[in-house]
Amino acid sequence: MSKMFPHLFAPGKIGTLTLKNRILKAPQSSGMSNMDGTVSERLVRYYRDQAAGGAGCIVVEYAYVDDIGAKSAHCHLGISSNEHIPGLAWLAENIREMGSVPAIQIEHCGRQKFLGTQPICAPSALPWPKLWDQYGVQAVPHVLTIEEIQDIVHAFGDSALRAKKAGFELVEIHGAHGYLLTNFFSPHTNHRTDLYGGSLENRMRIYVEIVRDVRKKVGPDFPVTIRLSGTDYEPDGFPIEDTIAMAKVLEREGIDAFHISGGDHHTMIHQVSPMAMSLCHNTWAAEAIKKEVSVPVIASGSITLPEYAEDIIASGKGDFVGLGRPLWADPEWPNKAAADHPEDIRPCIRCNEGCLERTFFNYKAITCAVNPVVSREGELKIAPAPVKKKVAVVGAGTAGMEAARVLALRGHDVTIYEEKDKKGGLLHEAAAPEFKADIRPFMQYQITALEKLGVPVVQKKATAADLEGYDAVVCATGSLPIIPHIPGVEKPIAVDCLSAINGAKPVGKKVVVIGGGLVGTETALDLAENGHSVTLVEMLPKIMKDVAVTDFLAYSERIAKTDMRILTETRLEEVLDNGARVSTKKGEETIEADTVILALGLKAEQGLYNELAAAGKEVYLVGDAVKAGKIFDAIHTAYRVGLRI
Numbered sequence: 001m002s003k004m005f006p007h008l009f010a011p012g013k014i015g016t017l018t019l020k021n022r023i024l025k026a027p028q029s030s031g032m033s034n035m036d037g038t039v040s041e042r043l044v045r046y047y048r049d050q051a052a053g054g055a056g057c058i059v060v061e062y063a064y065v066d067d068i069g070a071k072s073a074h075c076h077l078g079i080s081s082n083e084h085i086p087g088l089a090w091l092a093e094n095i096r097e098m099g100s101v102p103a104i105q106i107e108h109c110g111r112q113k114f115l116g117t118q119p120i121c122a123p124s125a126l127p128w129p130k131l132w133d134q135y136g137v138q139a140v141p142h143v144l145t146i147e148e149i150q151d152i153v154h155a156f157g158d159s160a161l162r163a164k165k166a167g168f169e170l171v172e173i174h175g176a177h178g179y180l181l182t183n184f185f186s187p188h189t190n191h192r193t194d195l196y197g198g199s200l201e202n203r204m205r206i207y208v209e210i211v212r213d214v215r216k217k218v219g220p221d222f223p224v225t226i227r228l229s230g231t232d233y234e235p236d237g238f239p240i241e242d243t244i245a246m247a248k249v250l251e252r253e254g255i256d257a258f259h260i261s262g263g264d265h266h267t268m269i270h271q272v273s274p275m276a277m278s279l280c281h282n283t284w285a286a287e288a289i290k291k292e293v294s295v296p297v298i299a300s301g302s303i304t305l306p307e308y309a310e311d312i313i314a315s316g317k318g319d320f321v322g323l324g325r326p327l328w329a330d331p332e333w334p335n336k337a338a339a340d341h342p343e344d345i346r347p348c349i350r351c352n353e354g355c356l357e358r359t360f361f362n363y364k365a366i367t368c369a370v371n372p373v374v375s376r377e378g379e380l381k382i383a384p385a386p387v388k389k390k391v392a393v394v395g396a397g398t399a400g401m402e403a404a405r406v407l408a409l410r411g412h413d414v415t416i417y418e419e420k421d422k423k424g425g426l427l428h429e430a431a432a433p434e435f436k437a438d439i440r441p442f443m444q445y446q447i448t449a450l451e452k453l454g455v456p457v458v459q460k461k462a463t464a465a466d467l468e469g470y471d472a473v474v475c476a477t478g479s480l481p482i483i484p485h486i487p488g489v490e491k492p493i494a495v496d497c498l499s500a501i502n503g504a505k506p507v508g509k510k511v512v513v514i515g516g517g518l519v520g521t522e523t524a525l526d527l528a529e530n531g532h533s534v535t536l537v538e539m540l541p542k543i544m545k546d547v548a549v550t551d552f553l554a555y556s557e558r559i560a561k562t563d564m565r566i567l568t569e570t571r572l573e574e575v576l577d578n579g580a581r582v583s584t585k586k587g588e589e590t591i592e593a594d595t596v597i598l599a600l601g602l603k604a605e606q607g608l609y610n611e612l613a614a615a616g617k618e619v620y621l622v623g624d625a626v627k628a629g630k631i632f633d634a635i636h637t638a639y640r641v642g643l644r645i
Contacts (some may be wrong), residue, residue: 004340007313015223019056023334026322027105028058031365037078039087045377046096051098054167055335058100065155069121072109074397079159088166101581103170106159110180111141114597123184124191157213164218176229178264185501188234204246215254227259230285233267251293258288260300269553273302273437274552275350275548287317298322304348306337328368343448352550354634365584369632371644372639385410389471394462397425399623399634401446406642408453417462425448430500464611472618475609478600479624488575497599508594512580514572516543520599535565602628
């Protein structure tokens with residue numbers, strides 16, 4: 001039993017099922033099923049790895065319940081026919097073999113159909129805006145008839161029975177996140193006037209009918225849970241009071257636990273929050289529902305660290321926690337927490353770069369910015385190096401620390417050279433704004449991992465001469481700010497973005513930030529929220545071109561609460577003694593300022609690499625030294641180089 005997290009690792013019951021701890025792997029689409037919805041070997045490897053990490057229950061990703069309109073995307077897991085059962089049985093048994101209880105979520109996508117192909121089924125003919133953006137067609141949903149609704153109800157019941165036959169020990173009904181059931185529940189998407197629309201009783205009717213059909217087919221003792229959004233966060237959607245009222249009804253119908261989340265795919269920042277939003281952001285809804293029902297409540301949503309999970313259970317906000325992205329970042333999260341070593345957990349930073357930007361929105365298998373192994377289980381394993389080498393890593397930023405970690409685990413003799421008196425590189429600047437605080441525990445994880453491995457750090461700017469005695473060198477030399485050839489950039493008023501963020505140079509009250517990409521926008525927002533008068537200048541038609549979708553939405557909300565002035569299609573012409581001269585479509589303008597911050601991007605620093613390569617040295621580039629990028633790029637390039645040497 002964990003001494004640090006005793007409530008989290010106490011056994012808990014859901015219906016007739018006893019779990020060894022209070023952690024469930026929350027269901028998340030992986031994109032690793034076969035095209036026909038059957039289970040792939042890759043999917044089995046992925047879930048075996050997740051189960052081996054120590055969670056009490058693994059809730060397998062949403063599986064579509066019929067072949068007509070329920071399938072949401074390519075490689076979407078299916079449970080719509082008996083042909084799916086053998087593969088699902090294979091999957092369930094592998095989860096069980098690794099010590100976790102196998103469960104599965106069943107679902108109908110409703111109007112949130114990424115395939116963009118008809119039929120798109122919904123209670124009302126209201127298009128999902130995402131499909132318009134994607135396909136350029138107003139993908140109007142087919143309005144379900146009463147008979148078709150009943151077919152879907154029975155499809156859920158039949159799918160639940162298949163789950164039981166396949167060996168799953170719990171089934172979860174997906175009634176959240178803007179999929180079909182919430183299309184009925186929310187006034188935002190349900191404009192019907194028949195017995196499935198209008199009143200709260202009518203809008204929840206399909207939930208009640210599905211629960212009854214599922215319960216009838218799986219029997220009274222088979223655990224059945226349901227995932228609900230506390231609210232869809234739509235202005236004309238459903239409030240928490242409606243969800244509470246429905247939860248009371250569903251409890252009477254035989255639901256064994258409620259899994260509480262929030263939002264839909266239109267309000268995704270409340271469903272899959274970026275780091276610019278608060279942690280544990282839907283726990284309030286779980287707590288509100290728990291006060292009104294007697295069955296267990298599973299809290300979920302950005303519960304990144306075990307101390308947050310422990311507090312939720314200990315304070316009575318929830319009975320269990322559902323962990324999604326945190327178990328992508330580190331499948332061993334439960335085992336490490338149970339062993340009272342939370343410092344060893346590789347924390348999710350909620351960047352959404354791998355799990356959403358490179359997968360969800362591009363329909364590929366999941367990836368993770370901080371864990372290169374997820375979805376590549378069995379392929380990218382850290383194994384002992386066949387030849388042990390003496391390796392120097394130049395730079396202790398994100399990429400350098402990851403390369404050093406992998407190399408040390410493989411048995412190489414590793415030394416880091418870092419000219420600064422602290423490890424972390426640009427992570428310090430990246431984590432400086434309050435709304436990017438998630439990066440801080442990740443940086444500490446990297447530092448702690450190297451300390452535990454005993455990797456020495458030489459505080460010195462390494463030269464080619466320093467590296468002569470090494471068999472191989474990894475250049476994690478990072479990047480430098482781009483300074484444009486514009487009149488006045490040499491003036492004291494002009495400050496590069498890194499110097500402004502880390503405090504190396506003072507920033508005045510009135511500020512002009514040149515560059516509306518990721519770094520420029522974050523810098524401007526941080527200054528504006530801390531009382532500076534900020535003008536953000538961007539030469540493109542809009543800011544945040546290179547920002548993740550969820551960050552874009554979250555930053556937009558925060559920017560709207562400030563007095564920040566934004567000038568697009570505007571170019572810096574000259575830095576003045578008292579501000580900046582810019583050109584707009586309307587002509588030139590002088591903006592008074594105490595500080596002009598240049599956030600025009602970063603360029604890779606490859607000088608040392610080029611010198612070593614020219615001398616015939618075995619040398620590699622990682623991270624920003626390859627190309628200035630994000631944490632995702634730094635970790636993934638470094639991990640792969642670590643496996644190559």
